[in-house]
Each structure stands twice: as C-alpha cells, then as structure tokens.
Amino acid sequence: MRFAKGHGTENDFVIIPDPDGALDLRPAAVAALCDRRAGIGADGVLRVVRTAALGEALTGPAASAAECEWFMDYRNADGSLAEMCGNGVRVFARYLADRGLVSGKDLAVGTRAGARRVVLEDEGEVTVDMGRPEVGGEARAVLAGGTVTGARVHVGNPHLACRIEGSPAEVDLSGRPQLDAAEFPDGANVEVFTEAAPGTLEMRVNERGSGETRSCGTGIVAVAAAATAPGQDATWRVRVPGGECTVVLDADGARLRGPAVIVAEGEILMDLGA
Numbered sequence: 260m261r262f263a264k265g266h267g268t269e270n271d272f273v274i275i276p277d278p279d280g281a282l283d284l285r286p287a288a289v290a291a292l293c294d295r296r297a298g299i300g301a302d303g304v305l306r307v308v309r310t311a312a313l314g315e316a317l318t319g320p321a322a323s324a325a326e327c328e329w330f331m332d333y334r335n336a337d338g339s340l341a342e343m344c345g346n347g348v349r350v351f352a353r354y355l356a357d358r359g360l361v362s363g364k365d366l367a368v369g370t371r372a373g374a375r376r377v378v379l380e381d382e383g384e385v386t387v388d389m390g391r392p393e394v395g396g397e398a399r400a401v402l403a404g405g406t407v408t409g410a411r412v413h414v415g416n417p418h419l420a421c422r423i424e425g426s427p428a429e430v431d432l433s434g435r436p437q438l439d440a441a442e443f444p445d446g447a448n449v450e451v452f453t454e455a456a457p458g459t460l461e462m463r464v465n466e467r468g469s470g471e472t473r474s475c476g477t478g479i480v481a482v483a484a485a486a487t488a489p490g491q492d493a494t495w496r497v498r499v500p501g502g503e504c505t506v507v508l509d510a511d512g513a514r515l516r517g518p519a520v521i522v523a524e525g526e527i528l529m530d531l532g533a
C-alpha cells in the first residue's frame with residue numbers, strides 16, 4: 260500500500276490514497292500507522308477517497324461535502340474519527356494538487372464538517388475557508404497541572420479555547436484533559452493561549468484523540484475566534500510550537516492560511532490487519 264507523509268506547521272499526517280474506497284481502515288490500523296516507534300508516526304491519518312466511493316452517509320453538517328470530488332477521511336492518532344482538521348485539509352489539498360488529482364489551485368474538499376474551499380498559493384501557502392466558528396459559553400478543563408477556563412468554540416469540531424495568564428509554554432499539557440461530559444459529549448480539543456503582542460496570539464494544544472501536537476488548524480481558528488469581540492472583524496497571527504498561521508475573521512467566516520508540505524512517499528510494509 261502506498262502512502263505519503265505531510266505536515267502543516269508540524270501537525271503531521273500519514274496520507275493514504277484510496278480513491279475507490281477499497282480500504283477498510285480500522286481504528287487499530289490507524290493507531291499502528293501513527294505509532295512513532297513501531298509505525299510511520301503521525302498525529303493523524305488522511306485517507307484520500309473519492310466522495311462517491313466513501314460509503315458513509317453524508318447528512319447534517321456533512322451534507323455539502325457530497326458535491327466535492329474528493330473527501331478527506333480524517334482519523335486521529337488513536338483511530339477515532341474527527342469532523343474536521345484545519346491543517347489536514349491544507350495538506351490534503353497540497354497532496355491532490357501535487358499528484359495531479361485536481362486541476363487548478365482553487366478547490367473544494369469534502370469533510371465530515373461539510374465542504375471546505377481551499378486555495379493553493381504560488382508561494383506554498385494554503386488558505387482554507389473554515390466556515391463560521393461558533394463561540395459558546397464558558398467551560399473548564401482539568402489539566403495535569405491545574406484547571407483552565409475558556410470558551411467553547413465549534414469549528415466543525417469541538418474546542419475549549421482558554422486564555423491564560425503567563426506563557427502557554429509553562430502549561431503542563433501532558434495527559435488527557437478532563438472535561439465535563441455534559442458540556443462536551445464528544446470530547447474536545449483544549450487550547451491554552453495568550454496575546455503575545457497586538458494582533459499576535461501564542462497557543463498550545465492538546466488534541467482529542469492525538470494528545471499534545473505542535474499545531475492544530477481548527478484550534479488556531481478557535482483561539483482567534485475566542486480572542487475577538489463578538490461581531491468584530493480581525494486578523495490574527497497565531498504562533499504554535501510548529502510555526503505560525505494567519506486567521507482572518509469577518510462577516511464571511513474564518514480563513515486559515517499557512518504552509519502545507521509533503522515530505523515523503525513510500526510503501527507500507529506493516530501488517531494492518533484484515
């Protein structure tokens with residue numbers, strides 16, 4: 260089985276081409292691929308499948324994805340499904356363009372959160388239209404080193420974006436954050452952030468299903484939305500351990516811009532089970 264490896268601000272993915280939907284990618288196989296010692300190693304898997312071959316009902320928020328030729332079937336490192344991945348969709352688009360699977364540099368990618376428009380720029384940056392982030396009420400997470408409070412933000416997937424005093428670098432993000440299941444029935448990605456300079460946020464994240472990662476595109480949009488007064492337009496640079504992205508928020512929603520790189524291609528020799 261062929262694979263590619265790519266990343267967006269060091270949020271890294273194993274990319275599995277499966278255009279005709281022939282693969283039965285089980286959670287254990289995803290976890291084995293993402294294992295950084297016994298597998299290829301990644302924060303998640305992007306299965307590249309034609310939407311027509313997906314074999315999954317596209318209802319609710321996913322319905323608009325039915326119009327897209329290609330679907331990003333995203334899985335977290337523990338094998339769980341997620342609705343959306345902001346870095347993943349940019350890497351996915353880069354992969355499609357590099358392999359000649361799409362013509363042009365402006366395309367729509369299907370995700371479980373719906374269709375996402377992606378634009379590839381000549382300089383290598385990729386911008387994705389992330390829709391309208393929904394900022395909700397306050398909630399808490401218990402981390403290894405204490406409790407953080409923030410805003411619930413829905414970016415197609417669930418987030419808790421916590422503005423903190425001091426530097427995010429000081430926060431212990433090891434271990435799975437404990438959340439109130441009534442507030443987050445499907446779990447959540449937890450971000451800690453601070454405004455490092457006017458217009459610049461600094462963020463770290465513990466991702467649902469993957470643990471601490473060096474970047475999270477939906478998380479970057481979540482903290483940008485949480486840092487912006489309701490109804491205001493804003494442009495934020497968001498620094499993460501793996502690099503930097505830009506978020507533009509306006510009446511049309513949020514656009515996330517940043518690098519997306521394919522670093523390797525090869526053949527999987529490991530046994531992924533039946």
Ligand SMILES: N[C@@H](CCC[C@H](N)C(=O)O)C(=O)O
Pocket residue numbers: 270303335340341342343344345346347416417448466467468469474475476477478
């Ligand atoms: N790294 C991603 C988010 C991946 C999904 C997330 N862990 C979840 O379960 O919601 C991003 O770049 O947005």
